[in-house]
Amino acid sequence: MSANWSQSSGYPLLHGVAEPSGSNQDAPEPVIKVRNLKVAFGDKVIMDGLDLDVMRGEILGFVGGSGTGKSVLTRTILGLVRKQRGTIEVFGENVDDLEGAARRTLERRFGVMFQHGALFSALSVKQNIQVPMREYLKLSPALLDEMAMLKLEMVGLRPDAADKAPSELSGGMIKRAALARALALDPEIVFLDEPTSGLDPIGAAEFDQLIMTLKETLGLTVFMVTHDLDSLYSACDRIAALADKRVIAVGPLATMLASDHPWLKAYFGGERAQARLTADLRRS
Amino acid sequence: MASLDTAEPQAVFHDDAGSLAIELTGSWSAERAPRIEELIAEMGERIASVSRATLDLSAIIRLDTLGAYVLNRLKNQREAAGGSVELVSRRPEHAVLLAEVNIHDCSVPPTVHHFGIVSVLVNIGEAMVRFGRDMVGGAMFLGEVVVGSVSVMFGPRKFRGPPLVNQIELIAFNGAPIIMLISFLVGCIVAQQGIFQLQQFGASAFVVNLTGILILRELGVLLTSIMIAGRSGSAFTAEIGSMKMREEIDALRVMGLDPIEVLVVPRILALIISLPILTFISSMAGLAGAALVSWLYGGIGIDTFLARLQSVITWKHFAVGLIKAPFMAFVIGLIASIEGLAVQGSAESLGRQVTASVVKAIFMVILVDGLFAMFFASIEF
Ligand SMILES: Nc1ncnc2c1ncn2[C@@H]1O[C@H](COP(=O)(O)OP(=O)(O)O)[C@@H](O)[C@H]1O
Ligand SMILES: [Mg+2]
Numbered sequence: 001m002s003a004n005w006s007q008s009s010g011y012p013l014l015h016g017v018a019e020p021s022g023s024n025q026d027a028p029e030p031v032i033k034v035r036n037l038k039v040a041f042g043d044k045v046i047m048d049g050l051d052l053d054v055m056r057g058e059i060l061g062f063v064g065g066s067g068t069g070k071s072v073l074t075r076t077i078l079g080l081v082r083k084q085r086g087t088i089e090v091f092g093e094n095v096d097d098l099e100g101a102a103r104r105t106l107e108r109r110f111g112v113m114f115q116h117g118a119l120f121s122a123l124s125v126k127q128n129i130q131v132p133m134r135e136y137l138k139l140s141p142a143l144l145d146e147m148a149m150l151k152l153e154m155v156g157l158r159p160d161a162a163d164k165a166p167s168e169l170s171g172g173m174i175k176r177a178a179l180a181r182a183l184a185l186d187p188e189i190v191f192l193d194e195p196t197s198g199l200d201p202i203g204a205a206e207f208d209q210l211i212m213t214l215k216e217t218l219g220l221t222v223f224m225v226t227h228d229l230d231s232l233y234s235a236c237d238r239i240a241a242l243a244d245k246r247v248i249a250v251g252p253l254a255t256m257l258a259s260d261h262p263w264l265k266a267y268f269g270g271e272r273a274q275a276r277l278t279a280d281l282r283r284s
Numbered sequence: 285m286a287s288l289d290t291a292e293p294q295a296v297f298h299d300d301a302g303s304l305a306i307e308l309t310g311s312w313s314a315e316r317a318p319r320i321e322e323l324i325a326e327m328g329e330r331i332a333s334v335s336r337a338t339l340d341l342s343a344i345i346r347l348d349t350l351g352a353y354v355l356n357r358l359k360n361q362r363e364a365a366g367g368s369v370e371l372v373s374r375r376p377e378h379a380v381l382l383a384e385v386n387i388h389d390c391s392v393p394p395t396v397h398h399f400g401i402v403s404v405l406v407n408i409g410e411a412m413v414r415f416g417r418d419m420v421g422g423a424m425f426l427g428e429v430v431v432g433s434v435s436v437m438f439g440p441r442k443f444r445g446p447p448l449v450n451q452i453e454l455i456a457f458n459g460a461p462i463i464m465l466i467s468f469l470v471g472c473i474v475a476q477q478g479i480f481q482l483q484q485f486g487a488s489a490f491v492v493n494l495t496g497i498l499i500l501r502e503l504g505v506l507l508t509s510i511m512i513a514g515r516s517g518s519a520f521t522a523e524i525g526s527m528k529m530r531e532e533i534d535a536l537r538v539m540g541l542d543p544i545e546v547l548v549v550p551r552i553l554a555l556i557i558s559l560p561i562l563t564f565i566s567s568m569a570g571l572a573g574a575a576l577v578s579w580l581y582g583g584i585g586i587d588t589f590l591a592r593l594q595s596v597i598t599w600k601h602f603a604v605g606l607i608k609a610p611f612m613a614f615v616i617g618l619i620a621s622i623e624g625l626a627v628q629g630s631a632e633s634l635g636r637q638v639t640a641s642v643v644k645a646i647f648m649v650i651l652v653d654g655l656f657a658m659f660f661a662s663i664e665f
Contacts, residue, residue: 121630167629186348217384
């Protein structure tokens with residue numbers, strides 16, 4: 001036994017040599033692979049010929065103007081919107097081939113936080129978190145309660161929020177409760193639709209920090225639709241930009257800044273983005 | 285990727301002179317929760333009997349927050365009881381996960397349950413307090429409505445004609461057919477029962493007295509009020525409640541508009557105007573039903589029915605029904621508005637309040653009717 005934790009500090013600390021856990025971190029593998037996707041409502045084509053890869057263990061920030069179809073893409077990957085054409089592979093499996101039990105197994109590996117929280121208003125926060133647990137897991141009542149409280153604490157909500165109704169929560173608390181519900185089953189991929197919109201800058205920064213911590217500790221892959229420049233700068237490993245019905249650029253921040261696409265130039269060249277960038281440079 | 289690998293979790297015990305080494309294998313994740321809970325209980329018992337225990341997590345295929353949480357809980361519980369438990373692993377991500385769940389205290393505060401007689405008493409007590417509060421709240425609201433009405437009356441600029449007419453149309457015009465139908469049917473039924481019973485004494489002609497007085501004094505106004513409480517009272521509560529839910533009431537307030545003047549007074553006024561009209565219509569429909577059944581079933585011709593009706597019914601009977609109508613209207617409107625304004629943020633709250641509005645309004649209508657009956661009896665009206 002080459003490692004153990006000291007008991008004195010109360011936190012288990014790692015000593016000795018840690019062996020790599022055998023995950024293939026050096027060769028990133030896409031967990032979501034979207035190819036040549038076309039989605040339309042009637043004759044209104046929302047996206048056409050869209051390609052996108054989401055790598056294991058990354059936080060991918062997804063940007064695009066309002067109404068360009070960011071939510072629609074998320075919903076298409078989740079199977080809530082029908083696609084006209086194209087393939088979507090998740091964990092190497094084509095989602096069209098999955099039905100019944102296989103489809104449910106896949107959905108268990110997703111955690112979704114909808115744009116407006118979508119907490120069930122008839123249930124308390126704790127019961128909301130327990131809905132997927134009750135559906136999929138066989139837990140004793142005591143452990144069910146404890147797990148719900150654990151998720152609540154993990155997202156930084158106080159225990160007294162557990163028995164509140166969603167209508168009694170503030171905007172930031174709703175986002176956190178929705179994240180706690182998304183994390184209920186320890187998913188591998190979480191989809192966040194504008195998680196920080198409507199939060200104050202401090203709350204938004206805390207939320208970004210929380211996502212990063214959870215990514216580190218739980219090994220999450222995060223697909224995050226966002227408008228928040230701060231999130232893009234601080235939290236995201238890569239950024240994908242949606243315009244002209246497809247992904248026009250994907251890569252780290254530098255790629256975005258180097259692009260000559262007019263929308264990207266306007267987005268990252270705007271006054272707010274520039275101020276943020278110079279502030280960053282001055283700090284470093 | 286062994287992500288959903290659900291290999292059976294296992295614990296292998298190695299006893300070694302007062303200290304216990306436990307090697308954990310398999311998948312310690314939520315899918316295996318029942319087995320994990322069994323194992324934790326078993327390990328808890330074994331650990332309790334030794335002073336030192338070491339749990340080796342290295343061979344675990346998959347550890348998630350649930351597995352980490354229960355293992356960490358086992359360690360903390362044993363340490364609180366004075367023992368020593370070590371969690372060891374060769375895998376760094378286990379350490380991170382254990383640290384993540386360790387900072388969280390998830391003990392659920394016990395909920396207090398009352399049983400049997402105690403809970404009945406508690407419920408009765410709470411209901412009484414609520415009833416008292418409702419009464420006080422109602423009285424206060426009544427005051428506000430009176431102030432609002434007066435200010436509308438003396439400030440003609442504030443008088444809102446179109447909403448009033450609109451409400452009267454919704455209440456009286458659209459509500460009339462169903463109220464007529466119901467009153468007609470009830471009139472038929474009462475007449476049929478009356479004739480059936482009175483025949484045995486050879487007094488079937490008295491059915492005219494019976495139905496005439498009953499419908500004009502009581503049934504017309506009661507049926508109308510109950511229907512309006514269900515039809516318009518619930519609509520008021522829902523309208524005002526959904527405005528409250530979406531902060532529209534607050535928007536009115538910050539614009540300097542009094543929601544009572546804008547929303548409540550026109551509706552109550554519309555009810556007060558509509559209910560006597562509907563009561564009259566309802567009484568006529570009820571009498572028509574009674575006349576029809578008397579003719580077909582009791583053999584009393586329509587002209588005999590009318591002549592007898594004229595001789596037994598005085599204007600008093602007619603007035604008693606109509607005098608009560610505006611009071612009923614006021615009660616229904618007041619309760620509907622109070623319940624509407626009591627709506628909180630959620631849609632459930634709206635549904636609850638609408639139900640409460642209808643139930644309370646019907647209850648109060650019947651109560652007020654009883655009070656009126658006592659009042660009219662004592663003044664011999
Ligand atoms: N169910 C639907 N039916 C028709 N049009 C829709 C539907 N859902 C979204 N849209 C349209 O798709 C476009 C993209 O919407 P959305 O993905 O919500 O934008 P955003 O990028 O701001 O999230 C919008 O123009 C919207 O009107
Ligand atoms: Mg959207």
